[in-house]
Amino acid sequence: MQGGAGGPYPDQMGGASIFQRLEPLLPAVRKPVQYVGGELHSVVKDWESCQVRWALMYPDAYEVGLPNQGLQILYELLNERDDVLAERTYSVWSDLEALMREHAIPQFTVDAHRPVGDFDLLGVSFATELGYTNLLTALDLAGIPLSAAERDESHPIVVAGGHAAFNPEPIAEFIDVAVLGDGEQAAVAITDLVRDWKAAGRPAGRDGLLVRLATSGVAYVPAFYDVTYLPDGRIQRVVPNRPGVPWRVAKHTVMDLDEWPYPKQPLVPLAETVHERYSVEIFRGCTRGCRFCQAGMITRPVRERSITTVGEMVQRGIAATGFEEVGLLSLSSADHSEIAEIAKGLADRYDGEQVSLSLPSTRVDAFNVTLANELSRNGRRTGLTFAPEGGSERMRKVINKMVTEEDLIRTVATAYGNGWRQVKLYFMCGLPTETDDDVMQIAAMARRVIATGREAAGRRDIRCTVSIGAFVPKPHTPFQWAAQLDHETVDRRLRALKGALTHDREFGRSIGVRYHDGRPSIIEGLLSRGDRRVGAVIRAVWEDGGRFDGWSEHFSFRRWENACTAVFEGQPVSLDWYTTRERDLVEVLPWDHLDAGLDKDWMWQDWQDAISGEEVEDCRWSPCYDCGVCPSMDTEIQVGPTGRQLLPLTVV
């Protein structure tokens, strides 16, 4: 209806709402409210008056995708621009997918219910690789060819972002570009490039735009790189196949977080979602140097948001949303240089206001307990979480989690002594060099925690929950060369640990053990460190009905295993080859041409140090150890203290 055939440019057609066709189907689906939009602070702009139109997708269910901070930031800052329009789309559940196919309804945005295929760009944020099959569902429902090579000018440019985009090779066939690192400035830069290209009459068509995106360095265009393989299956070379395309594509880094105080107007959903709070990122990056942690490696250096900006964002965010909880987010929130002042300032400001403050920090030290005490000043002291990650002293040296057992015992004693009733401990199983005994030591530690806790609390009804995840080696970390532990061994070790704890007469009833089976982690490992040949597996799994692989009730290991067997038939690679095989320094890794700033020689040295149990200090408090990020990305550590305070709010 809008524009129509009379419009001066072909792209002014489209953008018409499909809601009238969708609405009669909604009474028949589960939780229909997730598809209707209309959230507080959602934005619907005039299609015609915008030059660049983004559909932003989080490839999971609405209840998971809506609270995603990255997507909300981009949604807000793009919509603030007069000539830009951004709408959101999420994965639809299979009940609606079936009805959409039956009634020929395309993948739609929840804001104005426009067909996703009508937009200039489809930006997809991947927090986890297990969302890849959901990308294919959305593309297919949108009428966008799954293979980028088959798309033409009528189709959106498919942009992948988020942490998984640091190795987008498994989905290289399905995306047009990937953006590495912080999205704020990159989204604006891409928008400008698309606008200019459209204004210039779309020179050289879709290919012309992709060349502009690649040569400007703003994004990685997989199609412009050829990958060749050695007879043994390893990669031989990754080479640009176009002039002017960089050999390596670098990540984006926002240096001044105070300049980007988003989200200002966070979405307030009607439907129930996984996080119902106003979240402020208090800093980005982490240099603690935990060797398993991809987030800590790819988001360097540390850049703090100042105490005053945090205070203003919280004040405006609560007023704008009515949320009753505020989360102070980062990779290790207790590490902000002025976190004590922030915690006290906010606790003072919102004393008696029914606003609760949360700090997702798992640092193992007494200061963390002090902070938690401050934030729970008038509330109930239920649970505190600490993450020693490794069960034995030796294991913690391998992963560079610089925590001794004495640290942990002292910390939990402080916690129980301060009235906290439950302590949760996070561990990983399957870490490099791990033995059965390293995992069994988790049991010994949990027993000591309860014994110490009973003494400190002066009561017996305290609890400790041990939560264990299977370790998955990730690209751009010192463990990127490591062999992933097979799921049979992971499961065997965890069963033995659980058995030891549940049969413990003295402590067993006070200790809970939580773990999932190790098989999904093997598929996560395949997708994390895979190369372009894994794309055919993803497609085969999707064609076989694979959806929502991040949900244990929808995940099927058998389906992935069978797809690997079929796809890799007659090739030197296999599921095991991608996961449980150790790599060596000379191997070309699929993501070597993607630059997170980390020096490969430094990472290799850190991997060798890991094996011999050498620790490395945090560069915020000790000399630089040359990880390479600051000089190669022209960045530097940005931390306080600023010396400023949060003043009491004046009552209006």
Added chain:
Amino acid sequence: MSRTPDGPPPPPVVQRLRVRYTKRGRMRFTSHRDFARAFERALRRSGVPIAFSAGFSPHPKVSYAGAAPTGTASEAEYLEIGLAVSRDPRRVREALDAALPDGIDVVEVVEAQPATPSLAERIEASSWEIRLPGVSEEEAAAAVGKFLALDSVLVARPTKDGHREVDARAGVASVRLGVARNPDSGWETGPCATLNLVVRHSTPAVRPDDVLTALRRAAGLSTPVTPVVTRLAQGLLDEASPQDERRLLDPLG
């Protein structure tokens, strides 16, 4: 032994306000839980001085009268709030309406006088409008006639643990062919009959869906397109109203 919150208990309720609100348009897809969350956030944003319960997890003083099922629209939903500071009900209506999404519209706020019957005591029945796209008035009238001639129509309603038998006929106070309030609304083209249905809130409650099931099973009605159901009013049955067209007394009147 157990910790109790520091400080004085929360201030008591000094004023009770009764609120009528709607679920219009796409807001009909909100569940009662969705609405309750949105309403409590709207209270906070609008600065209405709601009173809270005591304890570690204080709850705002809001009590909801029976909510329309997810997927049905409503012009007449009710709740009552307790305020810690007295406020002009008109101002509260404006503030809440502004803070809630379009479609959840606060249409009336009145002060509950002390010692008046509770909201629950002033609501015993609902009046519903059912639009039947693709159904002619003749077909609808025939089905209604057959239905009314029966003494009892048992229908099975799916529940969490199986099915439950409900007598759809017993709960119906009146049902007749009506006139749509907004004949052009919706996506439908072609014939579209409208029913006006008044149902008593008996136990187990009879829902418009149950009556539709009964009309299909026992009276031969066929609905090619999903019907659109809207609650128009709730209240006590007006004994002075005609038997075939019951009216309800305004619970805020």
